[in-house]
Amino acid sequence: MFNASLPFSGPAGLLHVVKTNGVVLTKKRRKTLPNMMATNGKDSRGLQEDASVNGAASDLQTHSNDSTVRPQRFTFSPGPTMEEIRRMQAEFTDERDWNQFHQPRNLLLAMVGEVGEVSELFQWRGEVAEGLPDWTESEREQLEHELSDVLIYLLELAKKCRVDLPQAVLRKMALNRLKYPASKVHGSAKKYTEYKD
Numbered sequence: 001m002f003n004a005s006l007p008f009s010g011p012a013g014l015l016h017v018v019k020t021n022g023v024v025l026t027k028k029r030r031k032t033l034p035n036m037m038a039t040n041g042k043d044s045r046g047l048q049e050d051a052s053v054n055g056a057a058s059d060l061q062t063h064s065n066d067s068t069v070r071p072q073r074f075t076f077s078p079g080p081t082m083e084e085i086r087r088m089q090a091e092f093t094d095e096r097d098w099n100q101f102h103q104p105r106n107l108l109l110a111m112v113g114e115v116g117e118v119s120e121l122f123q124w125r126g127e128v129a130e131g132l133p134d135w136t137e138s139e140r141e142q143l144e145h146e147l148s149d150v151l152i153y154l155l156e157l158a159k160k161c162r163v164d165l166p167q168a169v170l171r172k173m174a175l176n177r178l179k180y181p182a183s184k185v186h187g188s189a190k191k192y193t194e195y196k197d
């Protein structure tokens with residue numbers, strides 16, 4: 001179980017408290033706290049320290065005299081890479097002699113099962129706002145687990161099918177850009193087959 005919020009030191013005199021729904025509460029610091037942040041200025045969930053990277057000073061929403069709620073730009077941490085996750089999962093399965101069960105079809109079924117578990121977390125809730133502001137910490141933790149399971153199986157499936165996923169993603173995104181030229185489809189969610197030219 002991770003903490004509901006992680007405090008970290010910011011610019012002089014300010015304490016940022018990163019909430020897991022992607023906002024930072026900025027408060028006046030009362031006393032020095034140990035710096036719990038990763039060295040790249042992000043916490044373990046990839047939240048950036050300063051919303052001003054958005055250049056969006058107008059995004060600041062003042063809620064009281066001494067605290068400010070800022071929407072956060074979200075980025076992932078640089079690691080582990082896909083290759084590192086592939087290797088960790090290979091070690092995990094080797095140690096358990098589970099390779100015998102991890103053929104492509106089984107991995108596909110396992111991955112779809114985990115996608116189902118992600119869906120369960122969203123079902124019957126109606127539309128969910130970005131950052132999941134209404135979710136409990138326990139629900140967020142569940143989501144972290146299930147999305148990780150999907151990714152782990154996806155990467156192992158790609159490996160067992162000899163798909164070099166990082167490179168395949170680059171090629172597919174290039175194709176996507178050709179299929180959906182921004183100048184043509186801007187602001188429209190239609191499928192490319194619906195465009196008549």
Ligand SMILES: Nc1ccn([C@H]2C[C@H](O)[C@@H](COP(=O)(O)OP(=O)(O)OP(=O)(O)O)O2)c(=O)n1
Nearest residue numbers: 092093098101114117145146148149150152153
């Ligand atoms: N034969 C298996 C079983 C598990 N795992 C790994 C990959 C997944 O990340 C995770 C899946 O574990 P579970 O099947 O126990 O599924 P959950 O963790 O989602 O548990 P639950 O179904 O109770 O939510 O463990 C694996 O590689 N091979």
